[in-house]
Amino acid sequence: MDRPGGSDATDGKRRRIGAPTARVNGLADEPPLWRARVETIDGKRSEYYEIELSSPANAEREWQLILVPGNPGIAEYYKTTALRTALCAAPNLDLSRHKISIKVLNYMGFNRVKPPQLFTIREEGEQMSRLLKFFVDQAEARDNQPARHFKFVLCGHSIGSHCCKLIMESEVADFVQASVFLMPFIRVDHESAHQKRARFLANHPLAWFAVQALQQLTPVRILEGMTDLLVSDMDELCLDITKRYFVAFPWVLKSVAHMGSSEFEDLSFRDEEPFLSNELDFYAKNSQRIFFIYTQNDFWAPLHQAEKVKSALHNVVAPEAIQVEILDPSYGIKHDFVTDDRQVQIMADKIARKFVCQTVE
Secondary structure (H helix, E strand, O other), rough: OOOOOOOOOEEEEEOOOOOOOEEEEEEEOOOHEEEEEEEEOOEEEEEEEEEEEEOOOOOEEEEEEEEEEEOOOOOOHHHHHHHHHHHHHHHHHOOOEEEEEEEEEEHHHOOOOOOOOOHHHHHHHHHHHHHHHHHHHHHHHHHHHOOOOEEEEEEEEEEEHHHHHHHOOOOOHHHHEEEEEEOOOOOOOOOOOOHHHHHHHOHHHHHHHHHHHHHHHHHHHHHHHHHHHHHHOOHHHHHHHHHHHHHHHHHHHHHHHHHHHHHHHOOOOOOOOOHHHHHHHHHHHOOHHHEHHHOOOOHHHHHHHHHHHHHHHOOOOHHHHHHHOOHHHHHOOOOOOHOOHHHHHHHHHHHHHHHHHHHHH
């Protein structure tokens, strides 16, 4: 589970993140560009947000960049990241010949409408796979032909990387051109004190129920004041989102705990290697289309894990096929980069570069 806070504040003032103001290649960049969408797939509500960069008639190819959040899996935290990625990528994309969009997926447990149940991380990943299959079917129906020229580029942050892996193992695997694993939470670090504390909280729902009861009994004005204190270093947009979801939607806290508990259960194994044997086969097979990006001082995706990933892959694939990047410490990128405007700009540029490289024919 990721804490949506912890970025460095400037002079004690909260920064306002908004849509960038420049225009690039005629790309509209006003907030309406960010559109909320809802689909019902297999009877379950799937919310996502979409930025359409181009939609030319008779497009030769279609590219969709799919951003998968961490936990709390609230897509709106990634609004500025998506908008800035669009602006960074647009000058280098063939917008006249290709239909291109960016989509940020929400987890079912974090919908704005109360879900009928709590969902595990596997159930969330499987629903995302079904949603992507819907996008493929939608393209085939629109073009009245097989979606041979349709491709996804996935970008998963933290536990979102694990969801990308589940997508790459699903029926839409052949439509995935590449995946970017940003600070991936792909296995439990049993030596991490932070992860031990998070696991304890996730596995003891009574603590979460007590917090939820406090939510329901405390006036909204006081709750908002408490939120201000707890996440005082957030940018204003992220603070607004936090208030809206955690104060107004009481099921979100339970979803954080339930999904987090399932993460620890699914990704906990004692082997010193970063992957189970069957997982190593998967990563070896897909080594040329998975990009790992790590940063410094990250207890969800520690650097020693990055070294183990490289070492494990080195035994089964050629060195040039291993794509593990460790960000320069001078960038000051934290795991919760989405809450800080400066960090968002750096990471948006990184994501845009990876996306553009995949679209070049």
